[in-house]
Amino acid sequence: MITTVTLNAAIDKTYYLPSFPLGKVSRVQRFNAAPGGKGINVAKVVAQLGVPVTATGFVGGMNGEIIKQQLTRMGIAHDFVSVEGESRICLNILDEEHGTSTELLEPGPTVSEAALEEMKQRIRDLALRSQIVCLSGSLPAGAPKDYYVELVQIAKESGAYVILDASGDALRHGIEAKPHMIKPNEEEVAALLDIEVADEEALRNAVETLLHKYEMERISVSLGGAGSLTAVKDGCYRVTTPKVEVVNTVGCGDSFVAGMAVSLASKLSLEDGLAMASAAGTSNAMTEQAGQIDPAVFEQLRKQVQMVRL
Template sequence: MILTVTPNPALDVTYRVRALEPGESHRVEAPVVRAGGKGINVARVIAQTGGHALALATAGGVTGSRLSADLLASGLPHELVPVAAETRTSIAIVDETESHATLLNEAGHPLSVTEWEHLGEAADRLSIPAQCLVASGSLPADAPEGFFASLVAIARDRGIPSVVDTTGPGLVLAARAGANVLKPNRRELAETTGESDPLDGAAQLIGLGAGLVFVSLGEKGMLALSASDPSRPIRARLDTPLRGNATGAGDAAVAAIASCLVEGVRDPSAILSRAIAWSAAAVLAPVAGELAPGFAQLERRLVVTPA
């Protein structure tokens, strides 16, 4: 079982328009509304691909009730820590003509010290049967910067690998805690490390203590750098870029990475291949947390080169 932890989940609302015209009124069909947040999306993808995942998250207020109801209806195994603050909403507007999405992500309300303690205790308890721990997403305002690092420590104590997908101080502290895998995207990496070159940014995280760093590069694929062989970074991409809704692409890549670790796959090239294939399949899916059919065949279209 893969345990995913999402401290700052969201109720995802996805609208589709023929063409998004800023400043204009748009008539739309009813949106797709579902429980979201990076870790929940990761768990959905793992379940879709035949794996076992349990999503741990917080939930509060009316929005939290809707998030809980959707998770129950979906059948996705989960546990929600009750909080006083209203769960945030995330809005995606998909432009069908240009094949891109515009996102409006609320920051998320602060949690109390006690609520953070309850979330950490739940992660510790649920990690006992887990084979991998995934910590994903943003942290709400006033969150303890070391929360993701504490999850890395829990995984280490249980003897299971950890995967962290976040940004800012949380990413740095997770690296220092010895996270097995970090998976920022290019923008998040640059904002966190101050390095415009993703290879330099990845090397900085490796130097802090991370085992593997995968950097999403959008249409240019993904970069991988390993602490075991830092002189041989690798890069891979599809033979031709895909167009669609990239909202959940990074989460699909994290799901691929975690599934490889559970299967005992440690070769960065093999992990990278699955991560890019699943990420590409997510771009072709209508909403985050899903893969389009034929995701396994996309690995055959990869172009792998030294970085």
């Protein structure tokens, strides 16, 4: 089983507008809403790839109930910790005329000390029966900046392979617990080492430095439409994905993490795992919803992913 952790779960709403002029009334003709947050996006794609998954994290209020109900309808198991307040709504406004995406992200509820302690036990219980634990996204209000350190340690001690996909202070502290894998972008790599990354050679050197400094097994750096760079203990792989018509970039990184988690749980080779993860991320970019892939398109893309060992 794979467990995904979303400490700041959300309802993701996408509004499709012919144009989005500021300071004027815009009537939404079409929209969709789905349970979201980075870890929940991971769970949705893991489920679509046919692997058992359980989603956990914090949810609150009526929005939290909607998140759980929708996951149940999707056939995704969940085991959340309920908190006071309302889970957030994340709004993505797509301006079809200009091809732009504007995101409005609510902060979410403030989590109590008791809920933080309950989550630690929840992670311990789930990690004991999971091959992979994916910790994704921002920390909720009320959580200490080093909260991921404790969660990574708990999951590792319980025998799970731990993937951490966070940013800012959450990543900076969380990496100290030496997760097995992280998935930063170029800017986050530079920030972790407090350096400038001028080109791919510098990026590769920086990623290898991080890998060895924190004794990790794998670091995958997202390069957007240009693909990704993955470092492991015995080398680096540069992955190139096929050019596609991009519909929505939200959730592509989460889909990549889902593909990587499934490949690890399925004990695929690194090369096959990178192809699976890259195809999942690219397939998500071709759909309107975050955490959504087309199985037929995914299989086609999987065969088209190219990679070289550097």
